[in-house]
Amino acid sequence: MDLSNAVKYIYPDIDSLKDFEIWNNGPEPVLRPGAEAKGWVRYEIKPPEIDEQPVEGVHYRHGIDYNLLTEGEDYDLVERGPHIAVWNLDAPQPTEAELQVAWEAYQEAEANKPPVLTELEQLQQENLWLKAQNNALSERADFIEDLIAEMATQVYT
Secondary structure (H helix, E strand, O other), X not given: OOHHHHHXXXXXXXXXXXXXXXXXXXXXXXXXXXXXXXXXXXXXXXXXXXXXXXXXXXXXXXXXXXXXXXXXXXXXXXXXXXXXXXEOOOOOOOOHHHHHHHHHXXXXXXXXXXXXXXXXXXXXHHHHHHHHHXXXXXXXXXXXXXXHHHHHHHHHO
């Protein structure tokens, strides 16, 4: 399923650059219960000034160091696939079921759409239409000419 087109089918006036973002981060680690104590690390960002208390986010941050953990025991790699990561609309974010229905409706609408012609095909189609129009005008002129000739023979006889 193409999430971006499904969301745009539900909300046609949406801007995919500012209203929502689709992310696909690939396999992401998911900690098992109790594993965060093993991998919890304090990363120094910058040392505090003299007589300054260290503040988290300014001087240090906490995080998980997956190099200290064992895959399969402490964490698993899980593939989420594409997902809506950012939603900046006041409208409710569509559920997975709504997105699936919208995707199927989008595919059906695209299948029923007339094919988009290239510039050359458009010019060829226009050329055929102009030739048909020219032939119709030429036949009409011939018909009018025949009428005038017949009327002239009626008047002069």
